[in-house]
Amino acid sequence: MAKIADVRGxxxxxxxxxxxxxRKEQFNLRFQRATGQLEAVGRIKEVRRTIARVKTIMAERSRTAQKQA
Incomplete structure (x- = not known):
């Protein structure tokens, strides 16, 4: 799991x-779950939250860039 400080850096x-x-990993995990091959069920939640972290940081940076311009 990516820490927020790592993502911000x-x-x-x-x-x-x-x-x-x-996103690719999330797709593969969903595919594995659908076919019954997924063993690490908690990884889906972890990937989903990491995606949210990355998107949040990207949105914060775009907002600050717009304010500065």
Missing amino acids: KSPDELQEMLVDL
């Missing part, structure tokens, strides 16, 4: 890449 490009990777 990443650049916008790294955040975007991290978001894409998390």
